[in-house]
Amino acid sequence: MNSLSTGKYLPNPRIPVLFSAAVLAAALLPLIMDPFTTISATNVFIYIVITLSWALFSGPTQYISIATAAFFGIGIYTSALAGELMPFPLVVCLGGVVSFVLALLVGLSTLRLKGMYFTIFTFGLSELIRHFVLWWEVVMTGTVGRWVVSVDPIPVYYTMLVILVVTISFCFFIGRSRYGLALRSIGQSEEAADHMGINITAVKINVFAITAFFAGATGSTMATRWTYIDPSIAFNPLFSFMPVLMAIFGGIGSITGQIIGAAVLTLLADLLLTEFPYYYMLIYGIILVVVILFLPGGIVGLWDSMKKRRRTETNENT
C-alpha cells in the first residue's frame, strides 16, 4: 500500500495547529480592537457560517438550495418570540433546533425533486414562509414588526465565534467521513449511490437539516443586535443568494475557499458601502461578474493554478 492511496484521508498535521491559532486570535480580538472591528468581524462570521452550511450540502450534492433565508429568518423569529423567556444561549440553540425541524419537514417533501425544480421550490418555500409570517402578524397579532431583547456586541461576538468554530469543525469532519464521499456520489450519480447501499434519502435529509441548524442559530444570535425585526428583514432573500455567491467567489469545493469568499465579499461590501455609497451595488456586481466569468474555480482555483504553473516552471528550469 503506497502513501498516495491512504495518505489523502489523514488530516494534514498543520491544519489543527493553524486552526487553533486562528481561533485564539479571534478570541482575543475584542480585547485589543475597537468595538467597530468587533461588530465588523461578527458580520464576517455570520456570512462564513451561512456560506459553509449552504456549501456543505449544495456543493457536493448539486442540489442548489436557495432557502437559507427561510432557516435564517426562522432563527430570527425564534429569538423574537423566546428572547424574554429563556437565557440567550438557550435561545440560540432553540433557533437552531426549530430550523432543523423545519428543514427535516422540507427535506422529506422536496428532496425527491431534482435540479431546477428543487431550486425553485426552495425559493418558493422561503417566500411562502415570509408571507405566512406577515399574514399571521397582521391578522393574528395585529402588528408588523417585533422588538427583540437586545444583547451586547461582545457576547454576540463570542456566540458567533462558537457557532463558527462548530460549523467549520463539522464541515471538516463530514468532508473526511464516509458521508462526505456519499454526498459527492449523490451529486454525480444518485441512482448508482442508491445501488451501492447508501440510504440516499436519509443522508440528504439529515445533512440538509443539520446545515439549517447552523443558519437558524446564526439568525437567533443576530436578531439580538438588530432589536427591531419584521418579515421582510428576517426573510430577506439576499440571505439565500449571498451564500451561493460567496461560495462560488471563493471556490465551491473547498472549506478554505468558502471562508475566504465569505470574508472577502462581506468586507468588500462594508468598504464599498461606506466609501462609495452611490456606486456600491454597481461595483459589487461588476466584481462578481468578472470572477464568475474568468475564475471558474473561484479565488482558491486561481491560487491552485498559479501553484501548478510555478511548479511546472521550476520543473522545466531544473
Added chain:
Amino acid sequence: MRILEVQGITVRFGGLVAVSGVDFHIDHGEVVGLIGPNGAGKTTLFNLISGAITPSSGIILFKGDNITRLKPNEICRRGIARTFQLVKLFSDMTVLENVMLSCLFRKPRVTKDEAAHESMELLDFVGLNGTESLPARELPIGGQKRLEVARALATKPELLLLDEVMAGLNPAEVAEAIESIKKIREKGISIMLVEHVMQAIMDVSDRIIVLHNGEKLAEGVPCDIASNETVINVYLGGTISC
C-alpha cells in the same frame, strides 16, 4: 437451493408492457445468461431485481425473503449488486474512492484503512492497479466497465447482476472479462449477466434465459439454446457453436 426466485413479474410503462409474466430462478453459485433482441426487457428485468423500478405485479424472492418493494439500497445491503449498461460512475471521484464508498456503507462497518486496503485488492483483481488516484472519468471505457464491477463487488454481494460489461471491449479484453467472471464465480458469488457477445455468454453460462417482447421465450443449457429454432429465428439469426 435457490438464491433468487422471480414469479410472474410484470411491469407496464403507461400502455407499454415492458416485462410480462416472467418466471425464473437462479440457484446458489450458478451463472445465468440473459439474452434477447434490443427492447426485449433485459435491462428492465435487472432494474426490477435491483429495486430501481417496482413491478406492476409479481414477486421477487431473494434467499426466500420477499424483496419486491424494497429500495435499491436495501436490496444492495441484503446482497444483490449490479453494474449499469451505460456506466454510472462517480466520475469526479477517484477510482479508489469509487470502490471505497461501497466498502464504507456496508454492514458490519469497516475503518477507512480497511476499506482502502480492500479496495486496492479489488482494483488489482479487476486489473485496474496503478489507476487508483485518477478521477474515474479519465479511465477508458474498458476500464470504466471494470471499475463498475469492482465497485459492485465491494458491496460483498451474493448475487451479481452484470449488464453488458463486455459491450465495446476488444476480443482480448473480452477474453479477460470471461476469466474475471469465472474467478468471481469461484468466490461463491452467483451471477446473472446480460450480454450480446454470444461466444462469451455460451462460454460462461450454466443456463441461458431468452427474453423476447418482454416474455420468456426459452430457457435451457447453452447448447439447447444455440440449437433452438425459435431462438435462432428471433435473435441469433444463425447457428452458433457451443
